[in-house]
Amino acid sequence: MALRSVLESARHALRGALVLPGDESFDAARRPWNLAIEQHPAGVAAPTDLRDLRALLDAAGDAGVTLAVQPTGHGAGGDLADAVIVRMAAFDELSIDLGSGVVRIGSGVRWGAVVEALEGTGWVAPAGTSPVVAVAGYTLGGGHSWFSRTAGLGSDNLRAAWVLRSDGTHDRVDDESDPEMMWALRGAGGVVGIVTALEIDLVPAPSLWGTELTFDAADAGSVLRAVRDLSVEAPASLNVFVNSMRMPDAPQLPEEIRGRSFLSVRALSTVGSADELFERVRRAGTVRREMSGATSPKTVAASSGEPTEPTPGKGVSAALSSLDDATIDDLLRFRELPDQWPIMGIDIRMLGGALNDPRRAGFATLQGVGWLLHALVPVFPGVASEPGEASMAGFREVLAHAIAPCTVPTFLGPGETLERCGDPTAIDRLRAIRAAADPDSLIHEGRLPR
Numbered sequence: 001m002a003l004r005s006v007l008e009s010a011r012h013a014l015r016g017a018l019v020l021p022g023d024e025s026f027d028a029a030r031r032p033w034n035l036a037i038e039q040h041p042a043g044v045a046a047p048t049d050l051r052d053l054r055a056l057l058d059a060a061g062d063a064g065v066t067l068a069v070q071p072t073g074h075g076a077g078g079d080l081a082d083a084v085i086v087r088m089a090a091f092d093e094l095s096i097d098l099g100s101g102v103v104r105i106g107s108g109v110r111w112g113a114v115v116e117a118l119e120g121t122g123w124v125a126p127a128g129t130s131p132v133v134a135v136a137g138y139t140l141g142g143g144h145s146w147f148s149r150t151a152g153l154g155s156d157n158l159r160a161a162w163v164l165r166s167d168g169t170h171d172r173v174d175d176e177s178d179p180e181m182m183w184a185l186r187g188a189g190g191v192v193g194i195v196t197a198l199e200i201d202l203v204p205a206p207s208l209w210g211t212e213l214t215f216d217a218a219d220a221g222s223v224l225r226a227v228r229d230l231s232v233e234a235p236a237s238l239n240v241f242v243n244s245m246r247m248p249d250a251p252q253l254p255e256e257i258r259g260r261s262f263l264s265v266r267a268l269s270t271v272g273s274a275d276e277l278f279e280r281v282r283r284a285g286t287v288r289r290e291m292s293g294a295t296s297p298k299t300v301a302a303s304s305g306e307p308t309e310p311t312p313g314k315g316v317s318a319a320l321s322s323l324d325d326a327t328i329d330d331l332l333r334f335r336e337l338p339d340q341w342p343i344m345g346i347d348i349r350m351l352g353g354a355l356n357d358p359r360r361a362g363f364a365t366l367q368g369v370g371w372l373l374h375a376l377v378p379v380f381p382g383v384a385s386e387p388g389e390a391s392m393a394g395f396r397e398v399l400a401h402a403i404a405p406c407t408v409p410t411f412l413g414p415g416e417t418l419e420r421c422g423d424p425t426a427i428d429r430l431r432a433i434r435a436a437a438d439p440d441s442l443i444h445e446g447r448l449p450r
Contacts, residue, residue, distance in 0.1 A: 003063045007043050007084070010059035016048040016090060018056075030085065032076030033132075036312035036379050037414060041068070041080040048090045053194055054168050060084065060442045068444035069194055071108055071134035073310065075141060077414045083444045088136070091196050098123065101202040102159065107136035107195050115297045123202040124270070124297045126157045128410075130306035139198055140189025142364030142408035142421075144372060146300060149239045149353030150270050151203040153408065155186035155364045156354070160199040163192075166442040170196070175360065184433045186362025187409055188418055191430070191446045192437045207272040210295035217261035219285025220244060220332055226284035227265060227350065228323045230277070231370070236353035237271045244335060244346040262288070268300065312379035316392040318399045319407035320371040323348075327402045334398045342388035343395065345376040363422055363430055369404040374411065409447065418447045 004020070011018040019029040020043045029044040042065050047053050060067050068080050071088040093106035094113060098121055103114065112131030118124060126145050128138050143154025151157060160174040163181065173181050184192045215223050227242055234240065242265050249259040267278055275292060282290075320327070334340060349372040356367055366372070375395045377388040409421050419427055430448060441450065 003042060003065065006059055006063035010055055013055050014045070014047065014052050016052045017046040018084075019044045019046075031073065031310065032070065033073040033310050034076060034313055035310050036314055037076045039076060039078075039080045039085070041083050041085045043084040044087065045084055046087045046089060050164065050170055050196070053086075053164055053196070056084065056086065057164075057166060057168060057442055061440060066442060066444040067194065068446070069107075069190055071137050072110060072132065074130075074133050075137050075410065077412065077416070077447060080444070086194070088134070088196075093197055096202075101204065102199060103202055104197060104199050105135045106197050107134065109135050111135055111138065112301065115301045118202070119296055119298045122204065122206055124205040124208065126151050126154045126200070126203055127297075127301070128154070129301075129304040131301045131304070132306070132308050135200070136195055136198060137190075138410060139200065140185055140187070140195060141410040142187045142362075143410050144349065144366070144408055146239050146241075146268050147203050147205075147270070148355055148366075149234075149236050149350065151201070152354040152358050153187075153362075153364055153366065154200075155362045156358045156360055157201040157203075158182070158186055158198060158360070158362075159201055161185050161189070161195050162197040163437075164194040164196060166193070166438040166440055174199075179361070180429075180433050181437065183361050184363055184430055184437075186360065187364025187421065188430055188446075188448065191418075191443060191448050192434050193443065203270070205270040205297075207270070208295050208297070208300075209269045209271075209273045209293070210300065211267045211275060211278055211292040212264060212290070213278075213282060213287050214262055214264045214289040215285040216288060217244070217246070217263055220263045220335075221328060222284040223263055223265060223281060224323070224328050224332075224348070225325065226281045227348075228328070230281060231350050231352060234277065234350065234352070237269055238274050238277065239268045239270075239353075240350040241266045242348040242350075244348070246335065246341070246344060268295070314377040314379060314385075314388055314392065315374055316377075316395050316413055317372070317374045317407065317411040318396065319366065319369045319404040319411070320373065320399065320402045321369065321404040322402060323371045324402075327399070330398050334394060339387070340391050340394065342377045342391040343375045344378050346395075347372075347374045347376075349373070363418075363426060364408050365406060365422075366408055369406070372408070372411065373399070412447060416447065417449060 068083040088108040091106035091108040111127040
């Protein structure tokens, strides 16, 4: 039966929506969160329940298409030709057990709702920096957060998941019932089934304390070295992000920040003040602005500066084995070159702590990796893309000598595959699990090409 006919029949059978090419709302429905990425799927579905999901699986088999679950549009990496995008907003369960520190979350729930619900409870979620990212997409892709040195990757905190397999069976999976499936779900979950809900450990944070120091760009070298040295003795309760900002001289930006460069160091402790430990960083340069004091999950989320509406942007990430003096010098020299203006921000995240001793087995890992970097290239209307592409290539090149053997899937860029996140043995294991869970190839291949 012709593709269009099958999908038209499925549309009439669904309680939810199925938007197809030619429909007035199709262009808006197909867009991912990052508007710089084009997606041209066969359709976009918004199922309301398991019955709808099973109907979509049947239609996929009849039409010869696959289902690409994309709860909120984040993490898009390709055009999804011959796939139906599945949005999961209707799967919005949120049930928190503060006594045991466990939360059950539907796959359409965003982190902001969880953070809001935990305010004042003494618990925090292993949430990413953006409140509008879906918990499921983040967790199933590994997920690095403000609390990863304390609690590990987001996927390390995954206790169980409710999975719809391509044969229509739906059940709760945990390490006792199906350890192989759980291993795959912790980092590559999107390729082995449709996850409808997750059970996640919360992170105890009896006394959340935050510090932010802002320095001139001229102090970047000494400050980065101080942060690097701090990583040797920093306890797992201390989480540190560094951000190097170089604001372009663009008319779209406010005059007070246009064309300025600075470096900020943010620390978050789950057990109260870490100011004494942080003193060496404070002394590494002239502090232009300082904020320090008790904080909360909601405040941390609000201060992330992440966009809360879809926006175009590009970026490139690198996981580093180490951050020695030569690498710091090379990075800063690259950063100061006039033709590297397209890179507005570089985030540098301290790893280690609980990341080196994961509590649960999973495909995603940053074990033994020292630092996680991400360079942000905004996309401005009317500005050519070639300089940004060249800057991203230069960023990769200057760090190539220090690249770690693996990175985390949520930091992969467009076109990058899970081979960047695991060795050949892990990839072979993942393929075998996928073949068993989805023998008819109804789930989109995602970042693991068939």
